[in-house]
Amino acid sequence: MKFAAVRQSSLSRVLISLLLSLLAISGTSSPAAEITWVEDTFDDFADGRLDASGQNLYVSRDGTLRNIHRFDLNQDGHIDLVFNSTHDSFAFIPASVTGVTREGRIQQSELLVEGSLQVAVGDLNRDGHYDLVFLPNESGLQHPRRFVSIAWGGTDGWPAHRVAGVLPIRGAKAITLADLNHDG
Amino acid sequence: MVLGEEAWLPGQPPGNIVRIYWGSKRGYLLTRRQDLGIRAAIDLASGDFDRDGASDLAILSADGKIHLVWAVKSQVLSVEFQRGQIELPGDGVQCITAKDMDGDGAADLVIGTHGSGEVYLVGARVPREWGDVTSHKGFSASHVAVGDLDGDQKPELVLTDFDIGHAAGGEAGAAHESETSVNILLERFRLVGIHGTEHSACQRHGDRRF
Numbered sequence: 001m002k003f004a005a006v007r008q009s010s011l012s013r014v015l016i017s018l019l020l021s022l023l024a025i026s027g028t029s030s031p032a033a034e035i036t037w038v039e040d041t042f043d044d045f046a047d048g049r050l051d052a053s054g055q056n057l058y059v060s061r062d063g064t065l066r067n068i069h070r071f072d073l074n075q076d077g078h079i080d081l082v083f084n085s086t087h088d089s090f091a092f093i094p095a096s097v098t099g100v101t102r103e104g105r106i107q108q109s110e111l112l113v114e115g116s117l118q119v120a121v122g123d124l125n126r127d128g129h130y131d132l133v134f135l136p137n138e139s140g141l142q143h144p145r146r147f148v149s150i151a152w153g154g155t156d157g158w159p160a161h162r163v164a165g166v167l168p169i170r171g172a173k174a175i176t177l178a179d180l181n182h183d184g
Numbered sequence: 185m186v187l188g189e190e191a192w193l194p195g196q197p198p199g200n201i202v203r204i205y206w207g208s209k210r211g212y213l214l215t216r217r218q219d220l221g222i223r224a225a226i227d228l229a230s231g232d233f234d235r236d237g238a239s240d241l242a243i244l245s246a247d248g249k250i251h252l253v254w255a256v257k258s259q260v261l262s263v264e265f266q267r268g269q270i271e272l273p274g275d276g277v278q279c280i281t282a283k284d285m286d287g288d289g290a291a292d293l294v295i296g297t298h299g300s301g302e303v304y305l306v307g308a309r310v311p312r313e314w315g316d317v318t319s320h321k322g323f324s325a326s327h328v329a330v331g332d333l334d335g336d337q338k339p340e341l342v343l344t345d346f347d348i349g350h351a352a353g354g355e356a357g358a359a360h361e362s363e364t365s366v367n368i369l370l371e372r373f374r375l376v377g378i379h380g381t382e383h384s385a386c387q388r389h390g391d392r393r394f
Contacts, residue, residue, distance in 0.1 A: 124207060135186065148186055148205070150212065167205050167212055171189025178185055178230035178239035180204060180265070182257035 095119065095134060097158065112160040113149045122177040126184070129153035135175040144171045185241060187228050197221030202228060202243060202253075206261055218262040222251050231282030231291025233308040242293055244280040248272040250293065254312060270314055272304055283330035285339050296325025296343060303328070303341065 039045050041063040050057050060066055073080040092115030098108045116134040124131040130153045136146035149165040151158035188201045199221035206216040224246040230239040238255035245251060252268035276299045285292040286307060295304040303322040307315035325343035333340040 125211070144189065164211075166214055167186075167217075168214065169186045169188045169203055170192050170201075172186055173189070173200070173225075174187040174227045176185050176228050176230040176241070178241055178255065179207075180185075180238070180241065180253065180255045181206065181259075181261075181263050182238045182255055183207075183259065 092137070095132075109157070111151055111158055112163045113151060113165075116149070117172060118175050120175050120177045123153075124150070124177070125152065127154075129155070132158060133175060133177065135172050136169070138171070145169070146172060148172075148175070185228060185230065187225055187243070191219075191221060199223040200225040202241075216261065220253065220265075223247070225251070226278070227280045229280045229282040229293070231284075231293075232289075233282070233291050234312045235290045235310055240291075242280055242282055244277055244295065246277065248275050248277055250280065250295070250306070266312075268312070270306055270317070273317055273319060274300060274302055274304075276300055277304075279325060279327045281328045281330060283339065285330065287337075294328050294330060294341065296328045296345075298324045298326070298345070300324075303343070 039048070042059055042061050044063070045059040050059075056067060057065055071079045073082070095111040095113035095116050096108050097111060098106060100106055111132070113132075113134045115137045117137040118135040120133045120135075121130050122133070123129065124133070132151040132153065134149040134151070136148065138144060138146075145168055147165040148167040148169055149163055150167075152162040152164070154162065186203045186205075188203060190200055191198060192201070196219050200223070202220040202222055202225065204218045204220070205212045206218070208216065222243045222245055225243050226246050227244045229242050229244075231242070232238060233240045233242070233252070234254065236255070240255050241253035243251040243253070249272065250270040252270070254266040254268065256263060256265060258264075270293075272295060274297065276297045277295055278298045279296040281294045281296075282291040283294065284290060285294070285305060288308075290308040290310060292308050293304075293306040295306070297303070301321060301323050303320045303325065305318045305320065309315055322341070323343050324345040326346045327344050329342040330339050331342070332338065333342070
């Protein structure tokens, strides 16, 4: 669909119509001719119908075309994702790590773990760094089947690429760590 | 070890499912697991109760029992566990914590209750035996943490009692019937202190654990 910023008068539209009619009567065709419709007012567009039932575009009262879905909300060049919520409160609060520096300042960083009821801390892989095992909380918005998340610790902490959540549990209530089969 | 709801898959044992994901050099796999069934289980804790170098499991059930699962050396899955049970004197149990309370190197059990304010202590005795359950007047507790807060080499208990309503779908609602503070029991409950700040944080975030 091509749009030009040229306002077209009703007279020019009549002329175009006459020209098309004459071509049809004479039986002459012009396959190379390109017909450009120019519509730039609300009234222009009002007699038409947008593709896809108007899911993606609409015409504003001032005659401009606008996207219904504005993907890049903060105009940073990256597509943003928007989801609605039926609740006015947070059901999933991101896990965070908080520490105190030698100067007494509180440092806090978020982990890539969304919503948890409990966390168990232990060196699961015996590499000298604490690993974090998160018990998911129930939100009511999803099926009670959720996944235990493990944030594998390292010298750089618990970055997002070392957070794994593939162990399912249903209706999680509590979590603990133990070597029940003595295999180390 | 994760405590979940009642059996939801064919072949699972009756009761609330305690799911064990077995660790290995490759980490954890969805299929390397074992399910135990404990009727009305509400909380669990792990600790080395028999000083054999491996953590055992204690599962609290709403009917006032502690179900013990003793760690056993095994290279075969699934594992046949030796089990045990402790009867608690009262009802209204809410939470369980494992920590060495008497300095003998074996983890003991601390149980918080709702309503009566009783705190139960069960001391572990090697080999795989338990002392009498003692009851101490304290506060209702949805979770108990144990630590030496004042450096006197004696454990203190930090109790929080948080309750939150849930909608039919399970989503968290408003907090209700909660104590207004975190309670700290010092030196075998000789002194009771109150610390309000932490509890404010608990309420704000809907936490029930330390």
